Amino acid sequence: MHKKEGFLRNRLRSVGFALRGAYLLIRTESSIKIQVFIALVVTLAGFYFGISKTEWMVQILAIGVVIGVEGLNTAIEKLCDYQQPNFDEKIGFIKDISAGAVMLVSVAAVVVGLIIYLPKIL
């Protein structure tokens, strides 16, 4: 599309779009807001309890995966609403599967949190 302008300029443009997407997600989506809030709380908890380097890596990965998958789920929901604003069983099924994916990674993230923090609290 913007072939003439060179590879680096196009990459930078894409990074700009992605940053705008991340900003819009955090500004407009309440589920992402909650997840970002939880991410901040567990980050503070990480400093408070002085978790290890490995625990930080797993925690950061868990946060990134949950927020990333939630972002994709939001994109799928928007696409569904754009394509089919009316009630549609197939759309409901697609949205349920997408929400199910968020739930699976969220449960894994909660288990990670429990494994890291339960022994430090009890």
Ligand SMILES: Nc1ncnc2c1ncn2[C@@H]1O[C@H](COP(=O)(O)OP(=O)(O)OP(=O)(O)O)[C@@H](O)[C@H]1O
């Ligand atoms: N057009 C539709 N046709 C049939 N069922 C739908 C439709 N839109 C939503 N649903 C049902 O409602 C559920 C919630 O969909 P919705 O798009 O409102 O997500 P949401 O509540 O905004 O999710 P999130 O909290 O992740 O943003 C879907 O999983 C699906 O079961």
